[in-house]
Amino acid sequence: MLRGHLFVGLSFAVWLGFAVLGLFLILLPRRFSIMALKLWARVEVWLLRVVCATQLEIRGLEKLPDGGFVVAAKHQSPFETFALLPLFQDPAMVLKKELTDVPLFGWWCRKFQMIPVDRAAGMRGMKEMATHVGREAEAGRQIIIFPEGTRTQPGAEPDYKPGVAFVYGQLDVPCVPVALNSGLFWPARGPDRHPGTIIIEILEPIPPGLDRRAFMAKLQESIERASDALIDEAAATSSPPPTIAAAMERRTSRGPVSREKTVSGFEIVA
Secondary structure (H helix, E strand, O other): OHHHHHHHHHHHHHHHHHHHHOHHHHHOOHHHHHHHHHHHHHHHHHHHHHHHOEEEEEEOHHHOOOOOEEEEEOOOOOHHHHHOHHHOOOEEEEEEHHHHHOOOHHHHHHHOOOEEEOHHHOHHHHHHHHHHHHHHHHOOOEEEEOOOOOOOOOOOOOOOOOHHHHHHHHOOOOEEEEEEOHHHOOOOOOOOOOOEEEEEEEOOOEOOOOOHHHHHHHHHHHHHHHHHHHHHHHHOOOOOOOOHHHHHHHHHHHOOOOOOOOOOOOOOOO
8 A cells, every 4th residue: 555655646746747848749749748648658557566566567468459449458556557557659539528628637638639528418419529530530649448437346247338349330340349357456446456467469450341239249258357367367376466355256256247238328438
């Protein structure tokens, strides 16, 4: 807990330093600010390793296609909101519209041309977001979406929203599923940070053109099975995180991953 509190303080200081000292980048072309964004993310990953002994392992980078595509990532922790960014050439993350109104933070979101979605606007907000997504994908950017719409605990029952299928259906690009185990080492809430190795695993891309039901079934099964395997892998280490027992209990209570799970609602971002 002490390490966690120290990391939180240092992490905020690093973010504030980048956000303030880099303000001149707002006047330059966006590619320079994206370079700074990815540098900040790498510094945060390094800080987590130094302060909390929490390392990062990336698997499957060779599976990434060229050009623009959709990234559908498991979301267990704040960690992946920055750790995913350096993995892609020109990332654009889907986020709540309210975040673009936050002073300083919102200025940078607009400069990065992140993709806001007005969740209160229902289908109109979805269509506006899809238009924005299409524009960024045509520019060759990688669109990052968290399909469950919020952080979920490792091993918990999945609840995939239709937003990712809506975006996928609007674009003629692949969707890259991403599994991870970040919630074992950085819980969704609280200051705890546990030593060990967070694994981000890039899975086989899903080609464009599937119908909504087939796409959602394939996406959920791919991500959930790989994320469950990462729980088992962490449990088999010599020093598993203290969160592992609860994760395995949640998974046992949940039962096997279902291909027929119905998705509902329109909330698609954390």
